[in-house]
Amino acid sequence: MLKLIIGLMLLASSHVYAAELSWQDKLSWQNIQKNWQDDVQFHGFLSQGLISSSGNNVYGHSKNSVSALTEVGLNASYQYSSQISFAIQGLYRRAGSTTGKNGIGVLDYAFMDYRFFNDNQWQVGIRGGRIKNPWGLYNETRDVSFTRPTMFMPLPYYERSRGLVLAMNGGQVYVNQFTNWGDLYFKFNLGVTESDQELLIAVTSNPAISGKLNTSGVNFLTQLRYEILEGQYVFAVSYAQMDFEYKGLSPIYNNLQVPIRPLMLSMQYNGERFSLAAEYNLQWNHFYGALVPEIKNVSEGWYIQGGYKILDNLEATIRYDQTARDKDDPLGKKISALSGGLMPAYYLFTHDTTISLRWDVTPEWMLRAEYHRVHGASNISMIDNPDIGDIAEHWNIYALQVAFRF
């Protein structure tokens, strides 16, 4: 009986495939190998940066010394059919005290993509798993140095609390439309947002706090992007709703609710030699529900950045970037006065002027040199700068980087 069933199954399957290949052919090693080569791709990137600074620490002990930033990524993607694909990427980072001496390896993304609809004009689908967040112009590939405008991300990218926008554990709906007047990309990510110690410290202004912030309720991050001429002009709006709640042993923070609502407006021009980018970021904050005083404010940040390709493979970039904890108090004077001077005003803003030179030695290798003149310290890592009394207002960052991609 079993033999008969197997026989019928074989017959049935050979019948199904008769139109194209026999099942023996389909299962032959050559064919499996061929499909594997055609449908599976591996890529990766690696970068090593050296940083020296005056005044404050960046990615470890860089102050009057040298610290290092290491980024390594490796990914695989599998295009199973015209509708279904899989992708996974691992990321290793060593970036100062937050990642420890030996660095940290994480799953950067891992998801299945199911495309309902696909033609020359429309792409509609869902992704499930861990998915990169479409925040601004650069976030989705923020750890691939080749795709960043400078070695250090612009301030509105939450480099200190990167977990906020890094990736979402959950799902994504995407709709892409390609028209004669440009391309529209819509993405909606729903799920769990990560938080970290840096975010907790920033929210509570308490470097000694223990415990953590957990996602509460449903978080989402969404973006609508409009591109003309394959990205020669890019316009985007990104918005997120993130709700956190304090979990820990400090009773005064019990039941602390942390809803954060960031919005980003982005524009970019990518010409043959000249490029221009500008982004404007507003973030509505409301910290309440605990015994500590309620905080309600709007943070504001923006930057403008110009790039010029001196040669096809040599590009200079200059950027002015500023951010304020409270947009109604851009230089932190009111909050500082309220604290009786306990909190210096320059903890509440950052103004950063960047000059960067990038040399693409080959399509796979890149070298970069960068200088930052910084006023204010609202965005520095509290873990890399534990001595609050020793934080400088006016400081410099010098950096070199070598990067490889394949």
Add this chain to the structure above:
Amino acid sequence: MDKTVKLSLYFYGLFLFSSSVFAIEIITHNDSGLSLNFKNEENIRAIFSMRQRYWSNSEKIKVFVLADNHVVHKAFAKEKLAIFPHQLRRSWNRMTYTGTGQSPKTVNSVIEMIQKVKQTPYSIGYVDTLVSDDDIKVMGAR
């Protein structure tokens, strides 16, 4: 190496020092039933930016390109796609490093391009030289 490729090499060698004589031509593997109905540069751009991944007969498109800094690649991007090479790279990077797509295969030379397109069913590439081969179709050629 077979005759036809040798012939291509001969032509390539002949015009190596005057490559501007030839315009860039898009070539495909000469599969029967392959749809080559490119209405305008938009469609070709969709293929080379890896947005359109399948031919109309549901076969996967195998895209071959030269390195970003190759003179023929630069000319191809500008002449045939009306965009700059760094825009193609931006699209490929976005897909490659977010898992939302795949990148084209890079070949080292125009000669290798011709060989790959000849050997690979459902493939597409481009050249800056005369190609005369039964297995290769030159777009726009009658």
